[in-house]
Amino acid sequence: MYEALVKEGHSPSDVMKGINLKPEDVHSPDTRISLSQLMTVYRNAIRLSANPYLAYRIGETVHVSTYGMYGYAILCSPDFRTAADVTIRYHLLATPLASVALTEEMGLASWHFEPSVHVAGDPTLYRFVIEKQVGAHISVMRDIMGRAFVPEAIHLTYARANDFGIDPSDAGCEIRYSQKANQMIFKSEWLDSNATLGNRTTFLHMLDLCNTLLADLTLRAGVAGQIREILLRDIADPPSFEAVARQLGSNARSLRRALERQGLSFRILRDELRGRLALEYLRGTALTTDDIAVALGFSDGAAFRRAFQRWTHKTPSEIRSRQRRAR
Numbered sequence: 545m546y547e548a549l550v551k552e553g554h555s556p557s558d559v560m561k562g563i564n565l566k567p568e569d570v571h572s573p574d575t576r577i578s579l580s581q582l583m584t585v586y587r588n589a590i591r592l593s594a595n596p597y598l599a600y601r602i603g604e605t606v607h608v609s610t611y612g613m614y615g616y617a618i619l620c621s622p623d624f625r626t627a628a629d630v631t632i633r634y635h636l637l638a639t640p641l642a643s644v645a646l647t648e649e650m651g652l653a654s655w656h657f658e659p660s661v662h663v664a665g666d667p668t669l670y671r672f673v674i675e676k677q678v679g680a681h682i683s684v685m686r687d688i689m690g691r692a693f694v695p696e697a698i699h700l701t702y703a704r705a706n707d708f709g710i711d712p713s714d715a716g717c718e719i720r721y722s723q724k725a726n727q728m729i730f731k732s733e734w735l736d737s738n739a740t741l742g743n744r745t746t747f748l749h750m751l752d753l754c755n756t757l758l759a760d761l762t763l764r765a766g767v768a769g770q771i772r773e774i775l776l777r778d779i780a781d782p783p784s785f786e787a788v789a790r791q792l793g794s795n796a797r798s799l800r801r802a803l804e805r806q807g808l809s810f811r812i813l814r815d816e817l818r819g820r821l822a823l824e825y826l827r828g829t830a831l832t833t834d835d836i837a838v839a840l841g842f843s844d845g846a847a848f849r850r851a852f853q854r855w856t857h858k859t860p861s862e863i864r865s866r867q868r869r870a871r
Contacts, residue, residue: 545585546570548602554592561588582639583663586672590708597711599672603679604714608687611638613757617750619688622742624735627688634754636761641673644681648732652696655681657726671702674726675710681728682715688739695730699723759820767792767802768813775817780841785810819855822848826863833860 546567549559556567563581589598608615614630614637621627628646635644641663645656659673678698686693694716704721712719774791775782783791788810789799803809818840825836837848852860 545589545602548598548605549589549592552593552595558592559588560585577639579639579641579660582641583669586641586669586676590668590672596708597714598708599675600679600710600714603676603681604683606680606683608684613750613753614638615684617747617754618684619739619741620743620747620750621688621739622744622747623738624689626747627739628735630751630754631684634758637754637757640677642677644677648735651732652729653732653735654727654729657681657728667702668707671700671705672708674700675708678710678715678726678728685730685734688741689734689737693730693734695728697729699725699727699729701726767799768808771799771803771810771813772817775814779814779817779821780839782814782841815851815855819852822852822860823856823863826860836860 546556546559550556560567562584563577565575565577565581569575589602595601608619611618614634617630617634618627621630632644632646640660642657642659647654647656657674657677659670663669663673682693682695697717698710698715698719700710700719700721701723702721710719770792771788774788785799786796789796792799794802800810803813821840822836825831825839831839832845833849834845837843837845840848842848842851849860852858856863
């Protein structure tokens with residue numbers, strides 16, 4: 545988005561207005577952006593650009609390589625159905641403002657796109673998000689299936705607009721407006737081919753990395769993320785739930801309800817952190833299980849081993865032996 549708008553001649557300060565990032569942050573691997581920042585830069589694009597196909601064109605610049613390890617997992621998938629499954633399973637890693645789903649019926653497959661609740665109340669932003677997502681999906685499918693990929697049709701829930709839209713000559717198919725769902729329809733036979741760049745060994749490794757990235761992303765999300773941050777400060781001697789609530793300026797009852805809305809509890813969060821840290825210690829250090837037990841606040845090594853087996857259905861020694869074999 546940044547590159548496309550600067551290339552049009554807009555100043556970096558105008559492109560990034562309201563998102564509290566410097567131009568040099570754009571390509572830094574350490575930079576993390578929020579959905580709110582993403583929506584702000586989309587609105588900046590709508591305000592600044594006179595390109596009638598801007599959203600779709602920016603979507604087209606999204607390639608498998610844009611998504612890092614997530615994209616590499618898609619590329620290494622052994623077949624295109626698996627690639628589609630990976631796309632859906634790890635879609636959160638793409639900082640999405642729209643959900644994606646895939647259906648099949650009578651020889652036709654359909655990607656379905658639905659903007660998040662953050663976008664639904666702004667009709668112009670809604671269209672921008674959908675058209676960028678359509679462009680990105682066509683681009684990525686051409687990356688993995690070949691440039692010959694062409695959809696059968698694109699359906700959009702809104703009416704045709706005059707300010708911006710999708711270029712039908714580039715999409716290569718009919719675009720129908722005022723439909724029941726936002727979807728990109730294509731022949732199911734595209735999913736039946738083996739991926740020419742697929743590699744099962746690399747694919748499994750990429751899935752492990754994607755699982756780690758997804759866990760890290762989840763770790764930072766919402767009130768649960770705030771609680772995790774507090775627990776991480778001293779996981780060996782964590783504060784009580786009541787003490788955490790006070791630190792967050794809440795009371796225990798309100799905080800418990802907030803966690804329940806996320807399907808979580810204080811104990812689940814604490815055990816999740818202990819489990820993840822235990823795996824990191826077992827895989828990345830030479831600490832004994834007794835040392836790890838102390839670091840995580842267990843009374844002894846036996847208590848830690850019982851808890852670890854309850855969390856992972858494996859023993860610490862099984863994790864260590866698997867790590868040695870991997871090396």
